[in-house]
Amino acid sequence: MAAKSADDLPEEVQGWIEQERYTEATEFPIEQGYVLTTLSATQNGNPLYWDAKVAEELTDGPITLPSMVSVWFRPHDWSPGRTEPAVPLQLHFDLKDRLSLPEAVMSDNTIVFYEPIRPGDVLTTTQVLYSVSGLKTTKLGTGRFWDFGVRTVNQHGDLCAEERYTGFGYNRA
Amino acid sequence: MSAELLSSDVSVGADVPVLEKLVKPVTVVLGAMASRDWRPQHHDYKFATGNNGLEDIIMNTPNLASWFERYLTDWTGPKGRLGRIKFRMKDSVYPGDTMRFAGKVTNVEAAAHGMSWVDVSIELSAGDKSCVGCEARIAVPDTADANPWKLKGDDWKP
Numbered sequence: 001m002a003a004k005s006a007d008d009l010p011e012e013v014q015g016w017i018e019q020e021r022y023t024e025a026t027e028f029p030i031e032q033g034y035v036l037t038t039l040s041a042t043q044n045g046n047p048l049y050w051d052a053k054v055a056e057e058l059t060d061g062p063i064t065l066p067s068m069v070s071v072w073f074r075p076h077d078w079s080p081g082r083t084e085p086a087v088p089l090q091l092h093f094d095l096k097d098r099l100s101l102p103e104a105v106m107s108d109n110t111i112v113f114y115e116p117i118r119p120g121d122v123l124t125t126t127q128v129l130y131s132v133s134g135l136k137t138t139k140l141g142t143g144r145f146w147d148f149g150v151r152t153v154n155q156h157g158d159l160c161a162e163e164r165y166t167g168f169g170y171n172r173a
Numbered sequence: 174m175s176a177e178l179l180s181s182d183v184s185v186g187a188d189v190p191v192l193e194k195l196v197k198p199v200t201v202v203l204g205a206m207a208s209r210d211w212r213p214q215h216h217d218y219k220f221a222t223g224n225n226g227l228e229d230i231i232m233n234t235p236n237l238a239s240w241f242e243r244y245l246t247d248w249t250g251p252k253g254r255l256g257r258i259k260f261r262m263k264d265s266v267y268p269g270d271t272m273r274f275a276g277k278v279t280n281v282e283a284a285a286h287g288m289s290w291v292d293v294s295i296e297l298s299a300g301d302k303s304c305v306g307c308e309a310r311i312a313v314p315d316t317a318d319a320n321p322w323k324l325k326g327d328d329w330k331p
Contacts, residue, residue: 034208037206038208041200041203041239042204042236042243043243044239044247046246048251058320067239068235068239070208071208071235074209074210077211106234108261110257111258111259113258
């Protein structure tokens with residue numbers, strides 16, 4: 001359940017609440033290389049990801065680690081024709097910009113996992129803003145909390161994950 | 174990696190075995206690159222200390238999520254299927270820190286199709302610092318022949 005939003009928001013931001021924005025496909029089909037690098041980075045020996053027989057038996061073939069869901073929609077650092085760096089969670093950056101809150105931190109992150117993501121999948125993500133608070137003052141400064149989410153589906157339309165983030169955009173104290 | 178954990182092996186209040194890992198610069202950089210996180214505070218010492226006022230480069234959140242998953246599946250074995258994870262960042266993890274993952278079972282709940290939900294509260298600390306609080310829900314089988322990974326649609330409601 002989303003919190004009630006403040007009533008002093010700019011009309012443009014008010015119009016974003018509960019609206020789907022930035023529906024986009026991942027930049028490349030899901031692949032095993034990042035899975036193996038993540039396993040290496042976390043020294044994770046789970047045979048589900050290293051042993052094809054275990055993967056076949058348990059999950060009908062290879063899958064990616066559920067916790068990697070956000071990896072797949074993070075853009076390349078550079079790509080041809082791009083003049084500005086692309087950022088993940090564009091909605092978060094839009095809020096910083098439109099609300100004139102140049103600093104921001106993420107405080108809470110919840111991910112619910114559904115259909116496993118597999119090598120070869122093409123995913124689509126959609127960002128939704130749920131609420132923006134009134135002005136609050138914390139030890140960081142004065143600003144607003146916002147609650148937004150990312151919904152990820154695969155090429156079959158199966159829901160793979162729902163993420164919820166709480167961000168705090170602020171001007172330094 | 175533990176042998177396959179069954180729900181009958183788990184009770185509320187039980188501790189999940191502690192995991193400790195020394196963080197090196199490569200731990201931070203490899204984790205950031207594996208999670209496609211190119212932000213400079215995860216690989217550029219001068220930026221992290223000069224622009225962000227940090228003590229050093231820091232572990233990034235998406236890679237920490239995979240450390241939490243590894244911590245849980247070390248305990249459950251490969252049939253453990255993560256259903257939900259929630260974390261709150263409290264302090265940064267730097268090279269030279271020893272990450273300490275310590276979890277406690279807070280709920281065990283029978284579900285359908287021969288599996289149970291196990292809720293675990295995990296604290297990631299480094300020395301005196303409490304760095305990340307995490308609440309996770311993972312499905313484990315009730316019997317050796319059950320497999321939470323086979324559940325789909327309405328049968329999988331984490």
